Amino acid sequence: MTTNIQITLSEERKEKPQPEQLEFGRIFTDHMFVMDYSPQKGWHDARIEPFEPITLSPASMVFHYGQTVFEGLKAYRTSDDKVLLFRPEKNMERLNLSNERLCIPEIDGEFVIEALKKLVSIDKEWIPTTEGTSLYIRPFIIPTEYYLGVAPSKFYKLMIILSPVGSYYKEGIHPVKIFVENQYVRAVDGGTGKAKTGGNYASSLKAQEEAAKKGYSQVLWLDGIEKKYVEEVGSMNIFFKINGEVVTPEINGSILEGVTRNSIIQMLKYWNIPVKEKRISMEEVYDAYKEGVLEEAFGTGTAAVISPIGEFYYKEEKMIINKGQTGDVSKKLYDTLTGIQKGTEEDVFGWVTEVK
Amino acid sequence: MTTNIQITLSEERKEKPQPEQLEFGRIFTDHMFVMDYSPQKGWHDARIEPFEPITLSPASMVFHYGQTVFEGLKAYRTSDDKVLLFRPEKNMERLNLSNERLCIPEIDGEFVIEALKKLVSIDKEWIPTTEGTSLYIRPFIIPTEYYLGVAPSKFYKLMIILSPVGSYYKEGIHPVKIFVENQYVRAVDGGTGKAKTGGNYASSLKAQEEAAKKGYSQVLWLDGIEKKYVEEVGSMNIFFKINGEVVTPEINGSILEGVTRNSIIQMLKYWNIPVKEKRISMEEVYDAYKEGVLEEAFGTGTAAVISPIGEFYYKEEKMIINKGQTGDVSKKLYDTLTGIQKGTEEDVFGWVTEVK
Known part of the structure; x- marks a missing residue:
């Protein structure tokens, strides 16, 4: 199991959106977390790097057999500039429950929470503070083996991306x-x-x-x-x-x-x-x-x-x-x-x- | 609707596998077909190009909400060197049935069959001829919009990849x-x-x-x-x-x-x-x-x-x-x-x- 996170900071920082323009899940921060899985190494090569496109073979199983899982949680910034997460351990519990059902190897929830905290702290300035806004955190796992047989993938990628968000519904708290x-x-x-x-x-x-x-x-x-x-x-x-x-x-x-x-x-x-x-x-x-x-x-x-x-x-x-x-x-x-x-x-x- | 297919041939040709080594869906040919969809242009930019990895944002919907469809059919090479397809129109019918259920825009089946034939003819030398072997054809559609809201994607990619295959089961025709x-x-x-x-x-x-x-x-x-x-x-x-x-x-x-x-x-x-x-x-x-x-x-x-x-x-x-x-x-x-x-x-x- 990985215990070290390699960090590569982005050379440029993108412009942050105005809080009132925020929608749900359209804009992403400067960095992302990535970790790979192989049968030989288990989960390995944990790293935070600039948010950028990923490159995969068109034969990658993620494009064919839907063996994906994800989670969603939020980070909030308080008036005295603290950053708070809400029950992240519950999301990790559920991620492993989803993994089990989808034949994806178990993750170390505590380690992924550490990774997630590190990532959020690096992109802290992206957390909006106005009413109804927050930083949405999306951990997800995709199968990456190049194979068209119907079977669990042997290789995976776990990623975490961050998106400053407004209310999910345009109506906000309205019914x-x-x-x-x-x-x-x-x-x-x-x-x-x-x-x-x-x-x-x-x-x-x-x-x-x-x-x-x-x-x-x-x-x-x-x-x-x-x-x-x-x-x-x-x-x-x-x-x-x-x-x-x-x-x-x-x-x-x-x-x-x-x-x-x-x-x-x-x-x-x-x-x-x-x-x-x-x-x-x-x-x-x-x-x-x-x-x-x-x-x-x-x-x-x-x-x-x-x-x-x-x-x-x-x-x-x-x-x-x-x-x-x-x-x-x-x-x-x-x-x-x-x-x-x-x-x-x-x-x-x-x-x-x-x-x- | 696209009617023209842009063709870019690969500069290098990969080595072809020995027929007796063929498994199912592990090896891919030199070329692939790609076509994009946008609300403005519909299906457009149909092209055959070298088989190579594709690059997508980690926020692409395909990694999150499973809005994918696919088909599978085979091409055979006869003893007198003809290339035959088996009922491809049925696969296109079903692809559109899958599209309808998954909220993916309809494709022009006849055009995709033309594209598929063109692709197969370009990679014809990859079609194995020994007993039980064939060229497996995998058309598939993935959603490519960068968005984390749960909604049908506005953008898609249709791809066709080819794989020379042996029997699906190791047992072959055995029970x-x-x-x-x-x-x-x-x-x-x-x-x-x-x-x-x-x-x-x-x-x-x-x-x-x-x-x-x-x-x-x-x-x-x-x-x-x-x-x-x-x-x-x-x-x-x-x-x-x-x-x-x-x-x-x-x-x-x-x-x-x-x-x-x-x-x-x-x-x-x-x-x-x-x-x-x-x-x-x-x-x-x-x-x-x-x-x-x-x-x-x-x-x-x-x-x-x-x-x-x-x-x-x-x-x-x-x-x-x-x-x-x-x-x-x-x-x-x-x-x-x-x-x-x-x-x-x-x-x-x-x-x-x-x-x-």
């Missing part, structure tokens, strides 16, 4: 409209739903495109077997507040186990707000709506943090939630969680790690 | 051993099973790896809903001969519609051998085995053509088929189909296209 998907399926038990791998996202594009044409910004996925039980929304986990209780689908093998999801559950418990992980059907949600007790709904994920849901389109009916406004619990969760992430709220859970 | 998979799932209706996209292959690796550890060369996939009905085997379609009748799972949205599968069905009908496409459970196959009427089983696909199955491992039992030998129908199909492909059998179906 989004969600289309309940009844045709396409994201994942099924025994498939790759719990792994963060490219194929899950590729298979979601068609449903998302069709929902967008109807004016909805994301889709709500139902289970692949009965198309009955709620799974996740777009690339986020989902929560409902029904009659005072917050519920979210339980982990079942096809849902991605979100770091934000896990944090939200802990925060709600800490506040003594009832919260339950359970199998929940869309009919139950609809019935709650009809009875007037569907009080809030929101998605959770690293990119958007908390994304309140103002409307579901289900069975040719528009379900308007909380008059299309952000609910109190959604707002409190968003304010507290982003506060902890940016160091303006007390970190009672010990979630924040400083990059020195 | 293979298949593990009936009861834990992992390949695809489900509403997912991407009918598309030739990387994610389907990535999700299959784990099951294949576990089967290999037990001594089985491929897995037989059951449906993702009930894990009861037969879908496909490894990356091939599957056929059973039961009591004189050949049966294969019907197309259902999660099975890949194989070109070889389609050809086999037509050949059997032509020979007046009863053949039926229907939903078939593994229990039915097992019952037929127990009754002694499971006469043959074989997989079909471009890479292996016909792959006889000598054994299934199912419910902790070894089902030995036809004493582990290649069956008569499997053999006849293999000989006739490879004969048509190589021009030694009459092409009664009009499947073969000559590359001039």
Whole structure:
């Protein structure tokens, strides 16, 4: 296992974007982290170098068989110029879970966090500080063997790239409209739903495109077997507040186990707000709506943090939630969680790690 | 739409492999075809150039969200030095079907076949001629936009690379051993099973790896809903001969519609051998085995053509088929189909296209 990181600094520094122009994932910083894997050397040749294109044979397996995994986390810069990461060890745990499902060799999570901190500290000046902005960190692994047989690659590349970002949705913290998907399926038990791998996202594009044409910004996925039980929304986990209780689908093998999801559950418990992980059907949600007790709904994920849901389109009916406004619990969760992430709220859970 | 192909020949020619050393998909020829897509220009800049690495930003969508599609077909060289392709129009049809599912812009199939023929004719000397060998043709499309949002890419690259190949399985036409998979799932209706996209292959690796550890060369996939009905085997379609009748799972949205599968069905009908496409459970196959009427089983696909199955491992039992030998129908199909492909059998179906 590598323990030394070779650093080559970029000779030129790119111009940094204006905070108000920031989108999600369009601009990248001056440096990147790279590490290679071979059966002989294991993970080796860890290095930070200028952000630049990579060169691969057209026969590289990454272009053919989708054996990729990735993670997403964020760095924040506080008013007193500290740099904070939010629960990076959870991302490394999940990266190895994804690796295991995709037959990719395990990584040393602690070492990759060290590498990631080093990289962020080198590109620290790229971290925006205005409301809603942060530095998005994208670790990913690609197979690089030159081979067209269907088999796990023998060679890999782990890379980390950094992107200063604004809000994921143009709407920011404003409620989004969600289309309940009844045709396409994201994942099924025994498939790759719990792994963060490219194929899950590729298979979601068609449903998302069709929902967008109807004016909805994301889709709500139902289970692949009965198309009955709620799974996740777009690339986020989902929560409902029904009659005072917050519920979210339980982990079942096809849902991605979100770091934000896990944090939200802990925060709600800490506040003594009832919260339950359970199998929940869309009919139950609809019935709650009809009875007037569907009080809030929101998605959770690293990119958007908390994304309140103002409307579901289900069975040719528009379900308007909380008059299309952000609910109190959604707002409190968003304010507290982003506060902890940016160091303006007390970190009672010990979630924040400083990059020195 | 592009109608002109720019040709740049390689200044050096690589050494060609000995036919007996050929594996599947390890060696590539001197040239490749490339074409780009942008929203402004559509598919453009079609060109044949030396086979060489491509350079992409680490933020290219292909490294993150798996929005890839591919095809596989073969060119054969006859004893009188003609070059033959087998039903390339079917591959182009399916490529567009995959494109549609993956939100990739449609290609002009006729133009891509022209490009492919041009490329094959330039690298004609790479087509091996000995028994079981051929030139494998791999068209594929990758998303190239630099963006981390989950959305269809706005830019793409279509490439065609060529690889002289031996038999897909080391065993050649000898029967293979298949593990009936009861834990992992390949695809489900509403997912991407009918598309030739990387994610389907990535999700299959784990099951294949576990089967290999037990001594089985491929897995037989059951449906993702009930894990009861037969879908496909490894990356091939599957056929059973039961009591004189050949049966294969019907197309259902999660099975890949194989070109070889389609050809086999037509050949059997032509020979007046009863053949039926229907939903078939593994229990039915097992019952037929127990009754002694499971006469043959074989997989079909471009890479292996016909792959006889000598054994299934199912419910902790070894089902030995036809004493582990290649069956008569499997053999006849293999000989006739490879004969048509190589021009030694009459092409009664009009499947073969000559590359001039």
